[in-house]
Amino acid sequence: MERPKRRQAKTEAADFASAGGPAIILVRPQLGENIGTAARAMLNCGLLDLRLVAPRDGWPNVKALNAASGADAVIGRARLFDTVADAVADLNMVYASTARGREMVKPVLTPRQAAANLHHGRAANTGVLFGPERSGLNNDDVVLADAIIEVPLNPAFASLNLAQAVLIVCYEWCAAAQEAAPERLPAGRSPAASKKEILNFFNMLEGELDSRDFYPTAQMRPKMVSNMRTMFQRIQMSQQDVQSLFGIVKSLTRPPPGRTSGEK
């Protein structure tokens, strides 16, 4: 039996989620839209475990579902709790995301450092607390956490939208989950040109330029040729690129049809 495509995509999206990913715990969130956008950001990053502590407008929330833009896998399994203590009860390691410093003596980490800890730490079940939109976490919430996450931003304008803060923490977790990806060119690219093919092009181009007195003086020719070759080699030509360049130069050296001598 074939599953419908959309259903299939959702299943795969859920499959990407790692069992080791942190729970995202929204404490007394106010706007359903922000819950939905946070859920979308979680699934973007392969996280599924959303926990809600006393959301202002109750649960379920249709605005949250709409804003989730298809992240139903997260919204559908979100769990509701009365208190932060209940929400973190099964976790071994909890971080509190805050915008402002606290007096408490707890380690303060960037999202990147926290992501590294979440991956390399020995804690099995981890979670990150996010406070209400207007006020952030209060001290009673933060005291339940093992460490604090602060996003290093513009110190004079550091207050992130709730879903944006969730995104950065999830994104760093996701980025840490993937090995440093080397820079790549898209697949399907024509094979790299051989040096011989490239030199054939250079010889042809330089020959055409020779016959047109391109070089102001003979002394300047070697330096100018060297500069041109250096410039063109930055293209890192494929075989297709060499063909294109041959075609361009061939076309340019033909007089335009209908252009008579003397016309310019």
Place this chain on the structure above:
Amino acid sequence: MERPKRRQAKTEAADFASAGGPAIILVRPQLGENIGTAARAMLNCGLLDLRLVAPRDGWPNVKALNAASGADAVIGRARLFDTVADAVADLNMVYASTARGREMVKPVLTPRQAAANLHHGRAANTGVLFGPERSGLNNDDVVLADAIIEVPLNPAFASLNLAQAVLIVCYEWCAAAQEAAPERLPAGRSPAASKKEILNFFNMLEGELDSRDFYPTAQMRPKMVSNMRTMFQRIQMSQQDVQSLFGIVKSLTRPPPGRTSGEK
């Protein structure tokens, strides 16, 4: 005289902005809310240069101002353009943020790699293009870019909200800004060409090819132009390179002295 506190905070927020930060270019954005949230994310990360290409609901937009949550320093100096080409005219290095692969042969970078390039590259004026909410950038937009930024996310649920995509790129730039001192530029190299200079070259080259029936059919022209531009942009042209290319094409289009018609 004491300035009001809110004014003071805004001034400091703007002060954090680095002159080296990229311009954020929203191409045909649909929702004012997203423009505002993107502006807030920019100021969170110390970026000020917001450019709007043909926003659907016009400009200024009160919904954008409300969603900016105080990022007036960004909204207030946002600049409006009719075309992407106009919006990037003064830039030397442009990235296109896309969610899906393109056929074009351009480097594909993660936001982190792009941020490192933005800091260590030789380009003075940089920018990142973001497409409309529903469709993303089209190929004509992407072809103007030097490289593509893809956020490495859940492959089955990779579509980010516009403001979330802007945030990740800005956040990585901000994180990189706090890490490393800039690398020294290679000495003696001519300054990077502006997009305007590069487009002037493209227009001249394509005009010469047009007048010589370079394209086998009119239908093939857009794809061939796109491939040529992509190929030449891999040169990452300096101003000197653009001058050289102008000189080469000008020389090639002149008939060789003493060559008579019919001789080949």
